[in-house]
Amino acid sequence: MACLPTPADASLSSLLRRDPDFSRFSCGLSSSGAGQRSGCALLDGRLRCRPNFLVIGVTKAGTTALYRYLRQHPRVGASAVKEPAYFGSSNATTLSLRAYLALFPACEACARGEATPSYAWRNSAPAAALAASQLLGRAARLLMLVREPVERAASHYSYFRRRRFGAARNLSSALTAALDEFSLCAAQLGGLWDRRCTYRPGRRAAALEAAARTGTGTVVLPTLRHLARGRKEYELVQAGLYAEHLITWRRRFDAGSLLVLEASGLWSDPLASLRRVEAHLGLPAFEGYALLRAHTLPAEAREAQAAARLPRGRPAGFVPVAPGVVRRQAWVKASGSAEAEPLETLLLGRLRSFFQPHNARLAAMTGVRLVT
Numbered sequence: 001m002a003c004l005p006t007p008a009d010a011s012l013s014s015l016l017r018r019d020p021d022f023s024r025f026s027c028g029l030s031s032s033g034a035g036q037r038s039g040c041a042l043l044d045g046r047l048r049c050r051p052n053f054l055v056i057g058v059t060k061a062g063t064t065a066l067y068r069y070l071r072q073h074p075r076v077g078a079s080a081v082k083e084p085a086y087f088g089s090s091n092a093t094t095l096s097l098r099a100y101l102a103l104f105p106a107c108e109a110c111a112r113g114e115a116t117p118s119y120a121w122r123n124s125a126p127a128a129a130l131a132a133s134q135l136l137g138r139a140a141r142l143l144m145l146v147r148e149p150v151e152r153a154a155s156h157y158s159y160f161r162r163r164r165f166g167a168a169r170n171l172s173s174a175l176t177a178a179l180d181e182f183s184l185c186a187a188q189l190g191g192l193w194d195r196r197c198t199y200r201p202g203r204r205a206a207a208l209e210a211a212a213r214t215g216t217g218t219v220v221l222p223t224l225r226h227l228a229r230g231r232k233e234y235e236l237v238q239a240g241l242y243a244e245h246l247i248t249w250r251r252r253f254d255a256g257s258l259l260v261l262e263a264s265g266l267w268s269d270p271l272a273s274l275r276r277v278e279a280h281l282g283l284p285a286f287e288g289y290a291l292l293r294a295h296t297l298p299a300e301a302r303e304a305q306a307a308a309r310l311p312r313g314r315p316a317g318f319v320p321v322a323p324g325v326v327r328r329q330a331w332v333k334a335s336g337s338a339e340a341e342p343l344e345t346l347l348l349g350r351l352r353s354f355f356q357p358h359n360a361r362l363a364a365m366t367g368v369r370l371v372t
């Protein structure tokens, strides 16, 4: 009887190793051909089904809206909570497999899935991709929403501010700190850019330091040491390195498993995006979506909506909003005041040259073009 394979890389797969239900569930799957196809098996006498799709990210690119749309489709069994954050986590609060599977309806013929926007890009992304491929199989479907990275970072920063994460006083200083950290990391690890700076740069710094102490490695500048403290500002830029994250996830899943969608497309023409999602998940087209409105829209966007000729029956939240309008909205929110916080030309130039090669790689890999 073939069960889930033993993880090849034990250090990455502690989640899989420490939960005995993994082997029991996977053996149950393997014992019946039908179960294997549907991804459902008996676990302690109850039918449990693994997800067969994941919305892996990215944070602040409209994942809540996509999850809410998917919940409406009659053939989708979405998880009972939006962000179980099951894969990749190694702390004690991680859900057990049993609790995770209990989030999904035991519908053998439906597409079951969840949306955890941090799967794609966090330091734990390589571990999450491996664990997800081991539970779901390499042919599972993945969806990743991307958003112009500066706009995304501004939205993310406004969330940090509300939660009092990070030390930066405003969006500009947060982004400056993040860019400085990346430059330092890249400079110390060699070359203008180094993929090793994408995940756990602090760990790299500590390893280099240890090597330097024993005389076998490079001396690390003290300035890089603070990366080991996992500063939140770093995440503002880290999450926007979409091509790097794609490479990480593509390594673990079949070619064609991953669909990348642009957030602004989901917002401006949700039905067109949802048709692509349905096709990717092998679902029939659903005609009954209740279209969601944007959570918040700035006054300019509301005026633009009012002035626009709306297609009959389409709610106002879905009129395309000019990129500049959305961008200003994010900056207003990030600054926490009614006044927009314009980013200085110098900083914008730095951000553009930082993200440009990443955006170009994303375009080459997926055809999705983001202009910073």
Ligand SMILES: Nc1ncnc2c1ncn2[C@@H]1O[C@H](COP(=O)(O)OS(=O)(=O)O)[C@@H](OP(=O)(O)O)[C@H]1O
Binding pocket: 058, 059, 060, 061, 062, 063, 064, 065, 117, 154, 155, 156, 158, 266, 267, 292, 293, 294, 295, 296, 317, 329, 330, 333
């Ligand atoms: N329909 C529509 N139109 C315009 N904007 C929309 C829409 N749906 C979601 N959003 C914006 O998406 C941002 C939230 O993204 P997420 O749901 O992925 O956030 S989270 O990671 O789950 O916290 C958040 O962006 P900001 O407003 O810039 O913060 C939402 O306003």
